Amino acid sequence: MNKFGVLGWPLTNTFSPQIHELLFVHTGIKGSYSSIREENINQETILKINQGFDGYNITIPHKEKILNLDNTAILSKSVLEIGACNTVLIKNSRMYLFNTDFSGFRDFLDMIDHNFNNKEVLILGSGGSSKAIAYSLKLLNIKYHIVSRSLRDNTISYNDVPNLSSKIGMVINTTPVGMPPYENAELPIKWHELVNLQTVINLGYGPENTFLNNFDNSILKYDGLGMLICQAIESFNIWTSAAVSTSSIYGEVLNKLEGEK
Numbered sequence: 584m585n586k587f588g589v590l591g592w593p594l595t596n597t598f599s600p601q602i603h604e605l606l607f608v609h610t611g612i613k614g615s616y617s618s619i620r621e622e623n624i625n626q627e628t629i630l631k632i633n634q635g636f637d638g639y640n641i642t643i644p645h646k647e648k649i650l651n652l653d654n655t656a657i658l659s660k661s662v663l664e665i666g667a668c669n670t671v672l673i674k675n676s677r678m679y680l681f682n683t684d685f686s687g688f689r690d691f692l693d694m695i696d697h698n699f700n701n702k703e704v705l706i707l708g709s710g711g712s713s714k715a716i717a718y719s720l721k722l723l724n725i726k727y728h729i730v731s732r733s734l735r736d737n738t739i740s741y742n743d744v745p746n747l748s749s750k751i752g753m754v755i756n757t758t759p760v761g762m763p764p765y766e767n768a769e770l771p772i773k774w775h776e777l778v779n780l781q782t783v784i785n786l787g788y789g790p791e792n793t794f795l796n797n798f799d800n801s802i803l804k805y806d807g808l809g810m811l812i813c814q815a816i817e818s819f820n821i822w823t824s825a826a827v828s829t830s831s832i833y834g835e836v837l838n839k840l841e842g843e844k
Contacts, residue, residue, distance in 0.1 A: 584614055585612065585613065585615070585637050585638075585822065586614065586617075586635065586636050587614060587615070587616045587637060588636055588639040588640070589617075589619060590621060590640065590671075592622040592623075592643070592644060594619075594620050597618060597642070598788070598808065598811060599618075599642075599815060601839075601840060602812055602840070603819060604616065605839065606815070609831075609832050610825045610827060612825060614823075619636075619639060621645075624648060624649070625652065629652045633673050638670070638672045639670075639671050640671075640818055641669050642669065643710070643712075644710075647711050649671070650666070650668055650680065653678050655678070656678035656680055657679045659679070659681045662681060665685060665714045665715050665718045666711075666714055667682060667714050668680040668681065668711075669682055669814065669818075670682065670683050670818040670821055681818075682718075683814040683815075683817035683821070684711070684814050685715040685718045685719040686719070686814070686817050687810050687815070688813070689722070689723070690829045691812075692723075693829075694809060694813065694829065694830075694833055697782065699752060700781065702753065702779060703726045703728065703750045703753075704726070704751070704754075705728050705744065705754045706755050706757060707760075707770060708756070708757035709731035709735050710757060713757040716755055716757065728747060741771045742771075748776045748778060749778055749779055751779065752782065753782045754780060754783045754784070755786070756783070756786060759787070761785060761793045762787040762792050763791050766791060774797050780802060781802065782803040782804075783802055783805070784805045784806075784807070785804075786806075787806065787807055792806065808837065808840055808841070809837060812829075812836050813829055
């Protein structure tokens with residue numbers, strides 16, 4: 584029986600097991616999917632996990648560190664270019680690293696039929712998820728700006744955001760702001776100054792997440808559940824070669840999970 588999971592910390596409110604249970608039912612494939620809660624990972628940790636799983640997803644805070652823990656691992660083109668991994672396949676005792684965040688984000692845009700209307704995108708945060716979304720936007724030829732408190736290459740500071748106020752049509756929050764225990768935290772942006780803002784996507788999800796409360800109903804607002812479903816389908820296909828199409832099951836899975844939030 585296939586054994587899959589998700590590696591991360593703290594993993595207190597993940598819908599990944601529910602999504603994959605629905606995928607097992609949809610395809611008739613037998614398997615299990617469980618949470619692998621590890622606050623810190625090293626070579627020994629990964630070796631032990633690899634011996635017990637056929638594949639697993641990786642979430643906060645391990646998407647970048649995983650790249651440096653097995654020098655025999657095979658990295659996909661997207662992982663090499665993004666610098667982050669969210670999907671691991673174990674085959675013949677070897678690690679194969681993939682990134683389905685970027686393709687899941689692209690598929691999610693298709694599911695919501697999004698039109699950028701010649702506007703630019705503001706990505707909040709500069710971690711692994713941010714890098715994947717930036718890579719996806721680059722492939723779509725959409726101009727984006729990554730804003731971060733800790734300035735890295737190809738990022739801007741929050742002080743630079745007012746200079747872009749009329750250009751931004753979409754905001755994507757990849758930071759933990761809004762998620763417990765940061766539900767009362769605020770980012771140094773005056774949202775009303777983004778006068779052409781049309782869409783906000785918050786990668787966090789769940790009833791305790793407060794980030795989307797910053798925006799009124801004139802803005803299209805999405806939490807991260809849709810993208811989570813899309814990237815999960817991509818991961819499932821990598822592990823099982825099932826070739827599930829996103830459009831064939833997306834609505835069903837989203838409706839069931841929305842009822843559980």
